[in-house]
Amino acid sequence: MIWADLTPGVQDALTLAALLCPIAVLGAVLLQGYAPWPLVAAMLRRFRWTALIFVAVVAGSVAIGVGLIAQERGLRIGTARAADGFDIVVTAPGSEVTMMLASVYLQATDAPLLDGETYAEIAGAEHVALAAPLAFGDSVGRAPVVGTTADLVTHLAKGPLEGRMFTARHEAVVGAMVPLRLGESFEPAHGVGDGADDHAHDVDFVVVGRMPVTGTPWDHAVVIPIEAVWGVHGLADGHDAGHDHEDHEAGDHDHGDDHAAAEHLGPPFDPAYFPGTPAIVVKADSLAASYALRSRFTRDRETMAFFPGTVLSQLYAIMGDLRAAMSVMALVSQALVAASVLVGLFILTRLFARHLAVLRALGAPGRYLMAVVWLFSSVLLGAGALVGLGGGILATWGLSRILSARTGIAVPATFGWAELHLVAGFVLVAMVLALLPAIAALRLPVLARLRA
Amino acid sequence: MRRMDKRALKLRDLVVLTEECAPLAEVPALDVAAGEALGISGPSGAGKSSLLFALAGLAPRMRGSVLWGDTDLSALGTPARAAFRARHIGLIFQDHLLFEELGALANATVVAGFRSRSERRALQDEAARRLSSLSLPDDARDVSRFSGGERQRVAVARALAHRPSILLADEPTASLDSANAEHLTQLLLAEAHQAGRTLIVVSHDPQLLARMDRVITMSHGVLVNDFKGGSQ
Ligand SMILES: Nc1ncnc2c1ncn2[C@@H]1O[C@H](COP(=O)(O)OP(=O)(O)OP(=O)(O)O)[C@@H](O)[C@H]1O
Ligand SMILES: [Mg+2]
Numbered sequence: 106m107i108w109a110d111l112t113p114g115v116q117d118a119l120t121l122a123a124l125l126c127p128i129a130v131l132g133a134v135l136l137q138g139y140a141p142w143p144l145v146a147a148m149l150r151r152f153r154w155t156a157l158i159f160v161a162v163v164a165g166s167v168a169i170g171v172g173l174i175a176q177e178r179g180l181r182i183g184t185a186r187a188a189d190g191f192d193i194v195v196t197a198p199g200s201e202v203t204m205m206l207a208s209v210y211l212q213a214t215d216a217p218l219l220d221g222e223t224y225a226e227i228a229g230a231e232h233v234a235l236a237a238p239l240a241f242g243d244s245v246g247r248a249p250v251v252g253t254t255a256d257l258v259t260h261l262a263k264g265p266l267e268g269r270m271f272t273a274r275h276e277a278v279v280g281a282m283v284p285l286r287l288g289e290s291f292e293p294a295h296g297v298g299d300g301a302d303d304h305a306h307d308v309d310f311v312v313v314g315r316m317p318v319t320g321t322p323w324d325h326a327v328v329i330p331i332e333a334v335w336g337v338h339g340l341a342d343g344h345d346a347g348h349d350h351e352d353h354e355a356g357d358h359d360h361g362d363d364h365a366a367a368e369h370l371g372p373p374f375d376p377a378y379f380p381g382t383p384a385i386v387v388k389a390d391s392l393a394a395s396y397a398l399r400s401r402f403t404r405d406r407e408t409m410a411f412f413p414g415t416v417l418s419q420l421y422a423i424m425g426d427l428r429a430a431m432s433v434m435a436l437v438s439q440a441l442v443a444a445s446v447l448v449g450l451f452i453l454t455r456l457f458a459r460h461l462a463v464l465r466a467l468g469a470p471g472r473y474l475m476a477v478v479w480l481f482s483s484v485l486l487g488a489g490a491l492v493g494l495g496g497g498i499l500a501t502w503g504l505s506r507i508l509s510a511r512t513g514i515a516v517p518a519t520f521g522w523a524e525l526h527l528v529a530g531f532v533l534v535a536m537v538l539a540l541l542p543a544i545a546a547l548r549l550p551v552l553a554r555l556r557a
Numbered sequence: 558m559r560r561m562d563k564r565a566l567k568l569r570d571l572v573v574l575t576e577e578c579a580p581l582a583e584v585p586a587l588d589v590a591a592g593e594a595l596g597i598s599g600p601s602g603a604g605k606s607s608l609l610f611a612l613a614g615l616a617p618r619m620r621g622s623v624l625w626g627d628t629d630l631s632a633l634g635t636p637a638r639a640a641f642r643a644r645h646i647g648l649i650f651q652d653h654l655l656f657e658e659l660g661a662l663a664n665a666t667v668v669a670g671f672r673s674r675s676e677r678r679a680l681q682d683e684a685a686r687r688l689s690s691l692s693l694p695d696d697a698r699d700v701s702r703f704s705g706g707e708r709q710r711v712a713v714a715r716a717l718a719h720r721p722s723i724l725l726a727d728e729p730t731a732s733l734d735s736a737n738a739e740h741l742t743q744l745l746l747a748e749a750h751q752a753g754r755t756l757i758v759v760s761h762d763p764q765l766l767a768r769m770d771r772v773i774t775m776s777h778g779v780l781v782n783d784f785k786g787g788s789q
């Protein structure tokens with residue numbers, strides 16, 4: 106059996122055991138046959154405030170380490186999950202990252218448009234299960250307004266809507282977190298954020314449906330038919346107004362003020378009346394087809410097709426390098442923490458130098474003095490590590506909620522082996538370092554302390 | 558419980574030195590029989606405590622030999638000296654040196670932590686017996702709340718709990734009133750004469766010194782008088 110053959114879980118468990126084992130061996134060797142606990146407990150009680158401060162410092166540094174690791178992983182998982190529904194995105198050539206941020210994470214940007222022929226070609230291509238154009242740029246309060254097709258909403262929602270899908274141009278489906286009730290109406294503002302122009306569009310929309318929680322920024326978005334976005338901007342609506350549209354006769358007629366042409370929503374679009382879209386979300390019917398479609402629509406001057414998942418991995422790779430750089434800094438700061446822990450232990454040891462001298466005078470062997478000092482230090486370090494682990498988990502949980510609220514990406518608060526390894530590694534190093542003051546305790550001048 | 562052996566003291570050409578090799582006490586020759594009670598008197602700064610610590614193997618430097626029975630402490634290294642103290646010597650310090658955060662029994666058995674399990678039991682029993690015979694309350698109070706006399710008695714119980722063959726005491730009656738001092742003097746003498754422990758007491762207390770089998774006087778680090786008295 107070799108290491109690589111083991112499951113990751115077993116490898117992680119073995120790594121943890123390998124980190125904890127030396128601590129157990131160290132403790133066993135030092136404490137073998139001795140009973141220093143009552144004395145150590147009494148000293149902990151006597152120096153409880155100093156001990157508490159020491160524990161708090163250790164816990165703080167451990168919690169920060171645990172929190173950083175867990176948070177980084179949570180962000181990675183959260184952003185990846187948010188991109189799940191987006192197999193391929195086709196845009197005009199430009200920055201994949203910018204366009205991914207715009208389409209998946211709804212970070213509005215000015216982008217060149219793809220025209221109706223391009224859309225028609227993509228939508229009509231073999232193995233394309235879904236081709237949804239996107240239109241952004243408007244907002245309701247802090248929620249971005251996205252124009253697209255009902256198919257994409259169904260695809261992203263991954264479950265039944267509360268209420269129903271939009272079937273008319275003035276209807277909207279909102280993300281799970283949008284503070285608009287079903288039946289409530291709103292007027293979108295042109296633009297996003299502080300610069301938004303509240304009364305640019307004199308059009309009212311009514312909320313008819315709500316998506317289930319998706320864990321993506323779309324939870325904070327208001328989705329309306331793309332025809333409506335084009336319409337409020339005074340553009341063609343993608344359909345030839347002269348044609349009749351029997352296929353949509355089943356549409357909702359409650360709102361009699363709508364003229365019939367408005368009821369024709371979604372594909373197919375007429376290229377001649379297609380005002381353009383900055384991004385098309387494409388879903389292929391198979392993985393192989395995804396790759397084929399991506400290369401087919403990657404054309405130098407016309408279109409750019411990419412997998413958001415791949416772009417994310419590239420970003421993570423860069424972040425991985427950053428992480429490596431940061432881990433050097435983390436290591437330096439951990440070393441500083443270890444150094445201060447060591448200094449703290451030396452100072453703590455001074456607190457009971459006289460105890461140790463008396464024990465020596467009463468015949469205590471050197472190993473017993475070491476055991477007392479080491480056990481005292483280890484209790485503090487162990488308590489600090491445990492409190493820090495708990496604090497780190499709590500902090501992760503709290504930070505995840507804040508980040509989720511801020512970014513709209515559901516950042517999961519996960520707890521993994523890496524945190525346990527970090528804590529175990531810290532405890533191992535600290536407890537080995539705790540031997541130094543223990544050894545120093547042996548060298549204390551006994552008689553001088555007795556006379557002092 | 559292990560039987561207590563008896564140990565006579567034989568000092569030869571002993572010079573106790575400071576770390577910087579300045580002489581603190583010099584004793585060319587001194588013999589103390591097993592079970593004998595020896596007093597050491599002398600003015601302050603004469604080197605009495607220094608000599609007593611040397612007899613316990615606690616002097617950082619010394620020349621000559623300190624023979625307890627057939628064991629020469631001056632020839633042993635630090636760990637072996639500690640082991641010898643743990644087994645054979647009971648020490649009573651000038652200012653008690655108790656563990657303030659522990660109660661009376663925990664103080665009296667503070668050496669239990671490095672003893673074997675069977676020894677621990679015997680030590681507990683003996684310490685508890687000592688404490689009650691010294692009429693000390695066996696409560697959970699920290700000794701920091703104890704009076705000077707109570708603290709001194711805890712220190713005595715600690716020195717005797719492991720049934721040492723040698724008992725070394727530095728000014729044991731210094732913090733006691735005369736009744737308590739008298740009581741402690743009797744107890745120490747009984748340890749020498751009845752249990753056969755070799756007792757060496759450093760003291761200024763004339764009452765105590767008068768009860769010793771023998772008193773030596775030190776001045777400026779040297780032995781100036783060796784007076785054989787009688788305590789019976
Ligand atoms: N480590 C040392 N370095 C230098 N001088 C020391 C050292 N230890 C003790 N002395 C000095 O040696 C002398 C003897 O000290 P010691 O404590 O043995 O006296 P003593 O007879 O016990 O006095 P007292 O009756 O006051 O307790 C003192 O002057 C003391 O200051
Ligand atoms: Mg003295």
